Amino acid sequence: MKEQDMLDATSPKSFPTFSETKHSILCSELKQLYVAITRTRQRLWICENIDELSKPMFDYWKTLCLVQVKQLDDSLAQAMQVVSSPEEWKSRGIKLFWENNYEMATMCFERAGDTMWEKRAKATGLKASADRLRGSNPEMSSTVLREAAEIFDSIGRTESAAECFCDLGEYERAGICFFLIFIKVEFIWKNVGNPS
Known part of the structure; x- marks a missing residue:
């Protein structure tokens, strides 16, 4: 340089002491x-x-x-704003979801108006948070995991709900979810998979 x-x-000749945190x-x-x-x-x-x-x-x-x-004025601010379509928001949300960025994905699905994906992203994010909290705060982990399970159950993501209930030790509730999955599979097999 x-x-x-x-x-x-005119720059100063002395410099502040080193701080690991600031660094x-x-x-x-x-x-x-x-x-x-x-x-x-x-x-x-x-x-x-x-x-x-x-x-x-x-x-x-x-x-x-x-x-x-x-200089930032109204005309420049308006020129910077580009309105995204619901399809673009959903597409971005799906990309973020598969990158495990559930919080931002949830926001994108909310902007897209897709409540099913919004709830799925939120519940998946809650489950990931519960997994991180399991060792340090088991009580909070259970609370967060239960919320995720309820959301999964409300949107028909029965297998994910069952996994959450198993992790919570609520085996009866998990069994009900797995039974519902079995009934769905049997119904599909009888009506679609078995042409005779």
């Missing part, structure tokens, strides 16, 4: 910034309200001719 004359002569946070934020910059297809908008936080990076990018400054 010194060779390319990118250092500001970890900064590394995480830099990784997120890297992903945002390298995955952008057309434009990347970076907004910051506190100038002193953004100034060093902004000045560096300015010397590289990588940034433009625009």
Whole structure:
């Protein structure tokens, strides 16, 4: 940076002491910034309200001719807003669901107006949370898992509900779910799978 004359002569000569916590946070934020910059297809908008936080990076990018400054007004904000269709929201939700990002998937399905997928994503996220809590907080894990089981049961995801009830030790309720699955399979076999 010194060779390319990118250092500001007025910058401080002393630096703060090293902090492992701040270093970890900064590394995480830099990784997120890297992903945002390298995955952008057309434009990347970076907004910051506190100038002193953004100034060093902004000045560096300015010397590289990588940034433009625009005043944010209503017309610019409206130009930035692109309305997505319900199909696009659902498609994004399904992608996020299979990437195990259940919270964002739930939001996408909500925007798409697809309550079945919304509830499935929410319940799957709850089940994942319960699994993470099992060792550290078994009581909370059971509460969350029960909520997931009830949601799965309400949307006809009987096998997932049964698995949750088994994990809770509620074997009678799990047995009822498995019995319902058996009845459905038998009905399909008699009416569709067996042509005679």
